[in-house]
Amino acid sequence: MMMIFGMFVFSIPTATYQSLQRSTSWNHANNSRFGTSPAYQYTGKGEDSITLDGSIVPEFGSQLSLTALRLMGDTGKSFPLIGGSGKIYGMWVLESVDETQTYFFKNGKPRLVEFSLKLTKTQTAGVLVGNVLGNIVGNIL
Template sequence: MMMTLGMFVFETQSLPYQQLQRATQWRHPSQARVGQRPAYQFTGPGEDTIQLSGTLYPELTGGRMTLDDVRIMADEGKAWPLIEGSGRVYGFWSITSVTETSTVFFSDGTPRKIEFSISLIRVDDSNFQDFRDQAANNQDAAIGLGLYQPRRNGGGGSLA
């Protein structure tokens, strides 16, 4: 597993991305001043976007139906947790666009090569805190049932 967005799993057999590009902004609005340069004030985080792009070869990986699954998720307009295969949690993200370019076709018009790009935008962190709390509660419950063994050095753990 490379990454999950909600229940959608990015993996080499489904939708393997070859590039992940992230752009994070911070807000510094200006205030004009007479005879001086503008004054700037830091007002907090701005937009945080991720673009996943890659190439599909439907004979080996996912194809148009896989991209349609992502479009169905986007149609719902929801924010989804984005979690890397390493366990890194990026927060909650919404799908803002899906683009695809099909080339090299079979005689029936089915593409043999599909280049794609999926754009995501980070949304309110309040959902992320709820998600983090729920994960901590689930971990506590698993420890209580003897299903999870925390590591002694404080990092991660393993299922019993």
């Protein structure tokens, strides 16, 4: 397992990604000042996003994987993102799925399906861990 997003597992039988790009921003408001540079004030965290670029070879994986991800996106819900090493990234929404099919068989089935997913963070890992632990303790009591 490379990573899990909600109940979707990134692996050879489903879909593998070859690159993970993460972009984090912070917000700063600026105030113009006469005769000098603008003054900047930190106003909070900005957007945190991850782009996963990968491929599916239909002989080894299923194109249904992208259908499953699209169905997850249709819900509009946030899902936990957890790396294969156990790193908890927090809660993320699926913003977009891009798909490119190439190298076709005679029947029109692609030999290679490349994809790009954009995820955007909605909650921090600390909130996710707190919610999970709270649910565990609540179920025990």
